[in-house]
Amino acid sequence: MKKKTLGQQLLGAPYVVWAALFVIVPLVIVVYYAFTDADGNFTVANIAKLGEYKEVFWISIEYSFIATVISLLVAYPFAYLMSRKKGSTQRIMMMLVMLPMWMNLLIRTYSWMNILERNGLINNFLGLLGVEPLKMIGTPGAVIFGMIYNYIPYMILPIYTVMSKIDVSVLEAAEDLGSNGFSKLRRIILPMSMPGVVSGFTMVFVPSVSTFYISQKLGGKIMLIGDAIEKQIQSLYNYNLGAALSLVLMVMILICMALMKKFAGDSNDGLIM
Amino acid sequence: MNNSTGTVPEKKKNIVELKNITVRFDGETILDDLSLSIGDGEFVTLLGSSGCGKTTTLRLIAGFLEPDEGEVFFDSKSMNGVPAYKREVNTIFQRYALFPNYNVFENIAYGLRVRHVPEAEIKERVQEMLTLVNLEGFGKRPITKLSGGQQQRVAIARALILKPKVLLLDEPLAALDLKLRKDMQQELKNIQKALGITFVFVTHDQEEALSMSDTVVVMNEGKIQQIGSPIDIYNEPENAFVADFIGESNILDGVMKADYRAAFSGKTFDCLDSGFAPNEPVDIVVRPEDVDIVASEKGMLQGIVTSVTFLGVHFEIIVDIGGFKWMIQTTDEHHEGETVGLFIEPDAIHVMKKSKYSGQFGDYSSYSDEMDTMSVIEDEEE
Numbered sequence: 001m002k003k004k005t006l007g008q009q010l011l012g013a014p015y016v017v018w019a020a021l022f023v024i025v026p027l028v029i030v031v032y033y034a035f036t037d038a039d040g041n042f043t044v045a046n047i048a049k050l051g052e053y054k055e056v057f058w059i060s061i062e063y064s065f066i067a068t069v070i071s072l073l074v075a076y077p078f079a080y081l082m083s084r085k086k087g088s089t090q091r092i093m094m095m096l097v098m099l100p101m102w103m104n105l106l107i108r109t110y111s112w113m114n115i116l117e118r119n120g121l122i123n124n125f126l127g128l129l130g131v132e133p134l135k136m137i138g139t140p141g142a143v144i145f146g147m148i149y150n151y152i153p154y155m156i157l158p159i160y161t162v163m164s165k166i167d168v169s170v171l172e173a174a175e176d177l178g179s180n181g182f183s184k185l186r187r188i189i190l191p192m193s194m195p196g197v198v199s200g201f202t203m204v205f206v207p208s209v210s211t212f213y214i215s216q217k218l219g220g221k222i223m224l225i226g227d228a229i230e231k232q233i234q235s236l237y238n239y240n241l242g243a244a245l246s247l248v249l250m251v252m253i254l255i256c257m258a259l260m261k262k263f264a265g266d267s268n269d270g271l272i273m
Numbered sequence: 274m275n276n277s278t279g280t281v282p283e284k285k286k287n288i289v290e291l292k293n294i295t296v297r298f299d300g301e302t303i304l305d306d307l308s309l310s311i312g313d314g315e316f317v318t319l320l321g322s323s324g325c326g327k328t329t330t331l332r333l334i335a336g337f338l339e340p341d342e343g344e345v346f347f348d349s350k351s352m353n354g355v356p357a358y359k360r361e362v363n364t365i366f367q368r369y370a371l372f373p374n375y376n377v378f379e380n381i382a383y384g385l386r387v388r389h390v391p392e393a394e395i396k397e398r399v400q401e402m403l404t405l406v407n408l409e410g411f412g413k414r415p416i417t418k419l420s421g422g423q424q425q426r427v428a429i430a431r432a433l434i435l436k437p438k439v440l441l442l443d444e445p446l447a448a449l450d451l452k453l454r455k456d457m458q459q460e461l462k463n464i465q466k467a468l469g470i471t472f473v474f475v476t477h478d479q480e481e482a483l484s485m486s487d488t489v490v491v492m493n494e495g496k497i498q499q500i501g502s503p504i505d506i507y508n509e510p511e512n513a514f515v516a517d518f519i520g521e522s523n524i525l526d527g528v529m530k531a532d533y534r535a536a537f538s539g540k541t542f543d544c545l546d547s548g549f550a551p552n553e554p555v556d557i558v559v560r561p562e563d564v565d566i567v568a569s570e571k572g573m574l575q576g577i578v579t580s581v582t583f584l585g586v587h588f589e590i591i592v593d594i595g596g597f598k599w600m601i602q603t604t605d606e607h608h609e610g611e612t613v614g615l616f617i618e619p620d621a622i623h624v625m626k627k628s629k630y631s632g633q634f635g636d637y638s639s640y641s642d643e644m645d646t647m648s649v650i651e652d653e654e655e
Contacts (some may be wrong), residue, residue: 015579167370170370172337172366173364175357175358176364177387178358179358179433187386189376191374192374
């Protein structure tokens, strides 16, 4: 590669400073806290203590995995249909996907709380029909639903982006050579849209696995890893354990992303990772 | 007049037939009651400018489109309602439409894989195809690492591996540069001869159409203007549109005085056409290369040279005769402002019935090279 001139280096400098200050330094601080006690002495006690959180980790991964898979199943056909509509329809559909994202996550989740709670909208309506109130708030279903609702646009958008780049004539060519609908999907559309699926999977799984607000508002007593971290830092002021939890979460996410990347093979153009 | 000399093969049985096809799109009629028969083993070219309906016709045969009215027959079986993947025709697309997620081998093998052909046979047949299109050793290349010409060859191999009875080609050479295009024209023609497959070829390039085809179908505004061998189309255009679209033409307003006597430009000429009503108004076509420039007093018509362009092999000379500008191609040099005579042999005069295109074409008064270039660019953007 060509050597950069001084001017080019100076232009790039702010980004280097930014990355160092707001990415590298905080990471170093997290690692520092994770391996020290309250007095600043080196210890692995925090990491050792994580065994108690096995269950929490497991539930977080399970719920967010389920939420991600359901998001994928819903988003994939939607993104395909959207990419095959005419331009103006595509823009309207895109708008509808983006619209909820203009509202704050907290407000959206609060609204769902009102809809799902014991005296909420759905149960009031069921009451009119003489049906016993359903318990929705505080169930795993509500938490998983909250994750899907909040993060599904991040699944739709990357898949749609990749799908809209598939030329109609390529699909016609497949048909011309004898592919019916299913064979077209398996041999052409799926492989060509894989990069979008991988991006979407990551972009839904990562925020889901680390969320704490959704589980607090919709999950009742259900505690996810995000809640555990928040509790350590906000209520118990145990920064060291909180940092250790965060560190393990980060490593988990990195492993998951690496696996996804491997799974996607070498066709990773358009990948947001 | 000029009966074609063996360029049209014996008409075999029809392999594709279109009967009274009408296609409308958004209230606009794209194909208007079109009927066409294509013989087995024929090289047929659908020729016309953008929007004439030629690609729509091809898509009807391929099965990407169903007609609003009329029927498509293949081997005398109606194809209406039969989806593209069940039709025994294959297409070469304008921009090749290769599968970017597969390499050269897998692109060519695609049709066989869909049909679950055994691996050993796939290997053998793909190898055969790679040899046919001169791409031996390219099997493992990714599609993105190929030049335009190589991609074109892969597209040909991919379509031919299924041994279709009919191959549809949608402006397959439009994206190639001139030199490569000429080579591929020859190659396609050779493949067609070697395999004996029916080719239905769509193009807007009249030279391509004339040089490659057994039969040319000239289309405009969703209708067939003329069907014939390249020589017939050139020498015996049916109307002013065809005369103008194929090559250069001087198209004049004339009257058929009697059989073999045509009047135009204020004079009456001997010609070879007959069968018109006495004094029937007609269009007269005279090709620029069929006019001889002679000394003014020896000419049948007299005019003034208004422009001379040297084109290497010949000169293109515009001569003003009573306000109508003729184009004449000759190897003799003349100069602007010169008064010259035109000599026209009877067999150079072609008489056509009046049509809705009369008077729209064939006068070179607004002629300039620039306009010609512009219309070519417009076509290519289709």
